Amino acid sequence: xxxxEEDPQALSIQEGENATMNCSYKTSINNLQWYRQNSGRGxxxxxxxxxxxxxxHSGRLRVTLDTSKKSSSLLxxxxxxADTASYFCATDGGTYKYIFGTGTRLKVLx
Amino acid sequence: DSGVTQxxxxxxxxxxxxxxxxxxxxxxDLSVYWYQQSLDQGLQFLIQYxxxxxxxxxxxxxxxxxxxxxxxHSELNLSSLELGDSALYFCxxxxxxxxxxxxxxxxxxSRLTVL
Numbered sequence: 001x002x003x004x005e006e007d008p009q010a011l012s013i014q015e016g017e018n019a020t021m022n023c024s025y026k027t028s029i030n031n032l033q034w035y036r037q038n039s040g041r042g043x044x045x046x047x048x049x050x051x052x053x054x055x056x057h058s059g060r061l062r063v064t065l066d067t068s069k070k071s072s073s074l075l076x077x078x079x080x081x082a083d084t085a086s087y088f089c090a091t092d093g094g095t096y097k098y099i100f101g102t103g104t105r106l107k108v109l110x
Numbered sequence: 111d112s113g114v115t116q117x118x119x120x121x122x123x124x125x126x127x128x129x130x131x132x133x134x135x136x137x138x139d140l141s142v143y144w145y146q147q148s149l150d151q152g153l154q155f156l157i158q159y160x161x162x163x164x165x166x167x168x169x170x171x172x173x174x175x176x177x178x179x180x181x182x183h184s185e186l187n188l189s190s191l192e193l194g195d196s197a198l199y200f201c202x203x204x205x206x207x208x209x210x211x212x213x214x215x216x217x218x219x220s221r222l223t224v225l
Contacts, residue, residue, distance in 0.1 A: 033213070042112060042200060042216035043153075088152065090214070097166045098143060098202075098214060102152035 004032075004089040004101030012107045019076040021104040023089030024069075032065055033090045034074050037103070043088065046074075081110045113137060116201050116217035124225055128189040131220045135182055135203030141165075142184040143202040143214065144176055153200065159184060160207040191224045198222075 007022045023032070031050045035043040049056045049065045049072065056063045062075040076083055086103040093099055113136035123129055135142050144156040155168035159178035170176075173191075178184040188195060198221050202214040 031211075035214075035216075040198070040219075040221075042114075042218045043202075043214075044112075044216070045213040048213060092211060095166060097155050097158065097168060098211065099155055099168075100145070100153040 004091050004099060006087070006089060006101040006104040008104060009102070010105045010107070012109065013079060015079060015081055015108055015110050017079055019079050019083070019106055019108070021074050021087055021106070023072045023074070023101055025072075025089070025091045025093075025101075026070065027091075027093045029067070029091045029093060031092060032063075032072050033098075034061075034063060034072075035088045035090060035100070037086045037088065039085075046087075076106075079106075079108045081108050084108045112215040112217065114201060114203050114215050114217035116199075116220050118220055119218065120221045120223075122223045122225060123191060125191055125193060127191050127224075128187065129191065129222065131186040131188070131199050131201075131222075133184045133186070133201030133203075133217060135184070135201075136215050139203035139205050139215065140182065141204045141207050141211065142178055142182070143204070144170075144184070144186050145200040145202065147198040147200060147219075148194075149197075156186070158207075165207060188222070191222075193224050196222055196224045 004025045033048045034046040088103045115134040140161045145153040156170040158166040176186045198219040202216045
């Protein structure tokens with residue numbers, strides 16, 4: 001079973017709008033990561049947040065982590081057509097495994 | 111370019127056959143991970159190696175096996191192939207393991223089609 005589950009499964013927004021996607025996980029973690037995948041390509045790391053951190057920023061990305069709710073959110077501000085991709089969260093579940101969620105398919109309309 | 115190399119990029123074979131997928135991790139990375147991604151699905155964790163030793167196993171079928179060699183490259187062997195094995199197979203690498211894993215670097219994947 002998946003450790004992480006993203007919500008929503010799909011999201012369609014206009015260029016310039018903000019996009020928010022959420023990730024829920026089941027067990028305790030050491031860190032949580034977000035990745036991006038363009039269609040059929042390899043995944044690219046976006047940001048890592050450790051279990052003792054609550055918020056992290058990287059450019060137009062903002063990630064929050066709530067370990068009490070076992071959830072994280074990824075906010076992309078001022079979205080661009082080039083942000084169109086699938087976004088995955090990944091958690092280590094306190095083990096050596098890195099388990100990925102089912103992903104959120106983001107479509108940014110120009 | 112992530113620095114992770116996977117070969118072949120595309121592979122078409124028949125049911126019942128056996129294939130080997132190869133992965134060369136990023137220079138300096140000791141951990142290698144294998145994932146399977148079926149059409150429009152998430153990534154299913156298969157197996158992880160660290161410096162030649164198996165460290166974690168996911169829902170890897172008994173028909174599948176993997177190993178990491180002394181030069182740190184890894185191979186994923188898929189045998190008695192079935193139609194449902196058609197998928198993208200990704201390899202990823204990282205410097206460390208466990209709590210020191212950090213970022214995973216992904217290859218571009220090997221697309222397997224079983225006819």
